[in-house]
Amino acid sequence: xxxxxxxxxxxxxxxxxxxxxxxxxxxxxxxxxxxxxxxxxxxxxxxxxxxxxxxxxxxxxxxxxxxxxxxxxxxxxxxxxxxxxxxxxxxxxxxxxxxxxxxxxxxxxxxxxxxxxxxxxxxxxxxxxxxxxxxxxxxxxxxxxxxxxxxxxxxxxxxxxxxxxxxxxxxxxxxxxxxxxxxxxxxxxxxxxxxxxxxxxxxxxxxxxxxxxxxxxxxxxxxxxxxxxxxxxxxxxxxxxxxxxxxxxxxxxxxxxxxxxxxxxxxxxxxxxxxxxxxxxxxxxxxxxxxxxxxxxxxxxxxxxxxxxxxxxxxxxxxxxx
Numbered sequence: 001x002x003x004x005x006x007x008x009x010x011x012x013x014x015x016x017x018x019x020x021x022x023x024x025x026x027x028x029x030x031x032x033x034x035x036x037x038x039x040x041x042x043x044x045x046x047x048x049x050x051x052x053x054x055x056x057x058x059x060x061x062x063x064x065x066x067x068x069x070x071x072x073x074x075x076x077x078x079x080x081x082x083x084x085x086x087x088x089x090x091x092x093x094x095x096x097x098x099x100x101x102x103x104x105x106x107x108x109x110x111x112x113x114x115x116x117x118x119x120x121x122x123x124x125x126x127x128x129x130x131x132x133x134x135x136x137x138x139x140x141x142x143x144x145x146x147x148x149x150x151x152x153x154x155x156x157x158x159x160x161x162x163x164x165x166x167x168x169x170x171x172x173x174x175x176x177x178x179x180x181x182x183x184x185x186x187x188x189x190x191x192x193x194x195x196x197x198x199x200x201x202x203x204x205x206x207x208x209x210x211x212x213x214x215x216x217x218x219x220x221x222x223x224x225x226x227x228x229x230x231x232x233x234x235x236x237x238x239x240x241x242x243x244x245x246x247x248x249x250x251x252x253x254x255x256x257x258x259x260x261x262x263x264x265x266x267x268x269x270x271x272x273x274x275x276x277x278x279x280x281x282x283x284x285x286x287x288x289x290x291x292x293x294x295x296x297x298x299x300x301x302x303x304x305x306x307x308x309x310x311x312x313x314x315x316x317x318x319x320x321x322x
Contacts, residue, residue: 009165009172012037012077012099014092015084016044016067018137019109021145023081023153023178025054028065030176035077036067037096044069046143055146058177070095077101079165082108082119086279089118097122105163109133109153111264112279113194113287116158125159129166132189135178152179156186188240195231195247198281199224200254201265202301205275205308210262215255223297224251230295234288265305272312277305 009032013024016036028034036052038044044067051062073096080100084092089110093100100106100122107129108115119128135151153173157166166182173180183189203214203223214220225248232244254261268275281302288295 009033009078009168010075011035012073012080012096014080014082014096015088016040016047017083018139018145018147019133019135020081020083021047021052021139022054022135022137022147023083023109023133023176024065025052025063025145026176026178027172028052028063028176030172030174030178032172032176034065035073035075036065037070037073038067039069040142041069042142043067043139046141050143053144055140055144055148056177057148073099075099077104079105079107082106082110082115084110085274085276086110086112086115087274087276089115090121093118093122103127105129105165107131107155107169110279111193111197111276113190113283115279120158126157126161127163128158129155129163130158130190131155131186132193134193150179152181154181154183154186154189156182156184188235188242191231191235191238191240192242192247192250194280194284195228195235195242196250196254197263197265198231198284198298198301199227199251201263202227202277202281202305204263205265205269206301206304208266208270210260210266211254212256212259212261215252215259221255224255227297227301230288230293230298231284234284234291234293234295237291237293238287269308269312272315274309274312275305277302277309281305 011032011034013020013036016024016038024034024036047067051064053062077099105127106119106123109131116128116130131153133153136149137147140146170180203220228247232242235242265275281298285295285299
């Protein structure tokens, strides 16, 4: 399909935080008709005033992509890429339901397991796609996003026949400088990323430590591998051939090379926001329980992060009451 035909696709980025802004900005630079949608007032207003300021290895530039609040959406999109936190998926899609037509395709590039399930309430199974990305992105200020290094997005259909746009996405992404591939085994990759996040993000959040600080301490370093092993065992029991040595190698590499990185779960705790623990450890423990698998380490960090989330929710309710 020609570039002119590709440009006809109207794309919405639902949840235009760090990762959503990165993908939306790059797709816009590649010539796609992209709209950023988010609830973050300072972020949306900054983009409207100054453009999306994106800093990558290619340099810093301002991208004039349109940014809307959900209630402002007034068109139907061909593709909606969902980047919201998993617990906000249904509410976010409901808020923009007017932009979802009979042929609209929904693509989840969110963290965690089972993200396809809420999407099927808004689109036919054939129009629901799932994926995973390893690109890094940080929201450094309202309207400003930074991403350095390389990554990949792996995409797949959840039902056949898949929506025709799936086979076009690698070219569409490539035009914006993003590496993407269609991978029928993407759910295995999702489980591997969940193993990584369950092991490292949780410990960083609980100890308020950077990735490097977790790796530098022998005890917490061992805990990361113990949690990852539980998740990998659960994935295998669920029928997904995860590569445990690859997960362990990825963990070791992150703890060695990304020493100052603060994972999103740690950032959520530090800023008093709810975490995505249910889509990560909560989902793992749920799948393991159905199969009678022990996951004591994962259950422990799940309970502790749930405690932190409950405190955050309580503080939020108190602040609103005042």
